[in-house]
Amino acid sequence: MPEAAFRFGDMPAPLPSELRALADGLEPAALGHLLNEGFTGPRHRHLAGRREPSLGMVVTCRSRGADNAIVHHAVSRLRAGDFLAIAREADDQEACLGGGLALAAERAGCAGILVDGPVTDVQELRQLAVPVWATGLTALTCKRRYEEGEFCWPISIDGVDIVPGMLALGDENGVLFVDGARLRACASEAKARQAAQAERYARVRAGARLAALNGTDEAFARILAEAER
Template sequence: MFVINDMPRQLDVELIQMLSAVETATVGHVRHGGFVDRGIRAVLDERRVAGTAVTLRIPGPDSALLHYVVPHLREGDFLIVDRCGDTRHACWGGVLANVARAKKLAGVVVDGPATDFGEIRKCGVPVWCRGPSPITTKVLGLEGAFNVPISVGGVVVVPGDAVLGDESGVLVLSPPEAMRVGQQAIGLQDAEIVMLKRLADGERLPDITGATELIESRLRQQA
């Protein structure tokens, strides 16, 4: 059975620009949920992008629906692919990387392997996946679903969610969360600049973070 739903509303440009300045690891200082499994890793290092989640679910050996929906993808979309637990067949490779570049996708997340890493890097569209595989999917027409809630890397992704990806991982947020989390993260990153200046001026890290006071207090209690 195939399910094909309408495209989600794209996120505001201002929100995307703000998220693009946020490091996923900064959010990881204050939040635990929304991060996809760390086994899903960046093929391109040192790239940080944000975009609107467009979701796809396709079974192990079949990528017919992926080929079918590619023309519907828009500039700034972040394609998120649920592979139904398959870790053998690569649904993403060089040809699709070239298509993604032409469509100006923000990025692609595949909860499974990909192939043609050299071509993916050459095209420059950021891809996150579970590593390489030489065994590819085929156009079989078995089943699939487009723009439905999916599960990728242990995280539920809903069409229209905000997606942020960099070399440390991938974070998925609802649009209302994304604004709040993004603003908080920018504040933390600004505070880190101040901390680095204090360290350069000779202050000690545990004195700045409060670790000195905390540990010495615990030691006094133990005495």
């Protein structure tokens, strides 16, 4: 049997309560109007759990092939407010997470789990509150082979570089990985945009045209006027 190849990093500090309060009710898509990086792509779908925005302190692991022992280790280390991001290899077909691991994560107070690959036991996942994002479903599962893996080590998912101690903000639309300083800088403006959007929607329901309210009509009037010169 070859020698096991594991790498272990340090756990990040727990999620500060002021950041949790700052992000309360904040939607990732609101930050999508302000930021261009850090978002997972459409491959990762919300499959189960809370639909409302969820903020967590990122804890990472990398599970390769059919060996998911490192995922079991990662889940055993989770604290309330942690968000587990699991990197997989592009050709990995096995599910490294299912109902048992998700249940253990939920009991630890996990804020969310994103797997860069398929998961299993969707019927059990749907009975839990912890939100799970993944690329799909499969009945083929990993085994605990204790051969290799990384915990609290930098990973990359969808071209997004993710390190322990970043923040993850996710809802049904996807997940944003962002550092605390950037979230603090953008949160107020993003919340203001959300509030303005709610007001705009109310006016559209009352009969107003969205393009008139958001400046699109005015902008195209200028474009057409210039084209006619």
